[in-house]
Amino acid sequence: MLVRQITQSSKLAGVRYDVRGPILQEAERLEREGHRILKLNIGNPAPFDFEAPPEIVEALRRALPEAQGYSDSRGILPAREAVARHYTELGVTDVSPADVLIGNGVSELISLVLQALVSPGDEILVPAPDYPLWTAQVTLSGGRPVHYPCDEQNGWMPDLAAIEELVTERTKGIVLINPNNPTGAVYSAELVRGFAALAERHGLVLMADEIYDHILYDGATHEHAALHATETLCLTFSGLSKVQRVAGYRSGWVLASGDRGIAADFLEGLTLLANMRMCANVPGQHAISVALSPESNWSGIAELCLPGGRLREQRDTAHSLLTAIPGVSCALPGGAMYLFPRLDPEHYPIADDQRFVIELLRATHVMVTNGRGFNLPTPDHLRFVTLPTVPVLTEAIGRIAGYLDTLRVD
Helix, strand or coil, X not given: CCCCCCCCCHHHCCCCCHHHCHHXXXXXXXXXXXXXXXXXXXXXXXHHCCCCCHHHHHHHHHHHHHCCCCCCCCCCHHHHHHHHHHHHHHCCCCCCHHHEEEECHHHHHHHHHHHHHCCCCCEEEEEECCCHHHHHHHHHCCCXXXXXXXXXXXXXXXXXXXXXXXXXXXXXXXXXXXXXXCCCCCCCHHHHHHHHHHHHHHCCEXXXXXXXXXXXXXXXXXXXXXXXXXXXXXXXXXXXCCCCCCHHHCCEEEEEEECCHHHHHHHHHHXXXXXXXXXXXXXXXXXXXXXXXHHHHHHHHHHHHCCCCHHHHHHHHHHHHHHCCCCEECCCCCECCEECCEECCCCCCCCCHHHHHHHHHHHHCEECEEHHHHCCCCCCEEEEECCCCHHHHHHHHHHHHHHHHHHCCC
């Protein structure tokens, strides 16, 4: 009998997803030993007592009897109509339900889009730092992620001139994450218009990850990329996981706008991949039309982000406590649900930031993600989820401060 080692595909070489990698494995080991771990590695509202909006829960409950079979692979028509109507009301022109694909959250749609778009050797421009699925999926699809820097000293804003210098004949698309994960930066209308113009000049697909578009603080406003990218293909990704706080329902969408005529072959490939996975979770699709209806008022997200609102208070508390630690600085995010603090290398000479956060986890039982897990080139940042209540955040950051005090070099 032939005994042969079964190995992973060579396509996985260089693919990383640290938000659920070795750090989580160590947290699970500690939990098996009986320790209670505060997991601040992913933006999952439900464990922190953010309840699903009742109108969405009721919509799913009503839909269950008719949601037992497969749907159209593109998604049920009422959901696609709601998405198309939503963007039309925002001012995006010439879009219809035929331009919408419903998926099992934005994550699945990122994977489907990049599989359909990227050929071996193609380059995709991705921000650094980024939501790491973008880099991972470009790599898995055989492409090369080319990271464009975002300037921490300028509120993590990218430099369009520097991005343009990275464009080559192999560049096929550019990713815009707004509001950004992990930094929380919210881009101005002028900057978003600049991204659209850059994509149009070079014939690039503009992929706009806008899942946090209504989680905004301090009067920040969100500008939709689809309003400006009209002469190239624009793909807008969003869903219910963050704003409506129902990540487990796995309900998201991608909207194709702009010049679809030049993208007919790609869109045919995307339809093929959508057909191969049959359809998205059908009960979750029924939540979309309710969530996007005017009556839902965006499930009360604006109130959570205003002064006195839970998300705003948690952001402010976490930012104040973290930046009070000697040697720790952090740009105040204008959106999303994260902080991305920097640990001054002169005070914290960290060489391996993944090892550092594992040691932090063992010492404090608080789990965060290392900055290089978001494709930042330097080992001096952490991503910190701000979803726990103020008392829990205060306790967690107190533990972190105590641990850093043992490491700090003055």
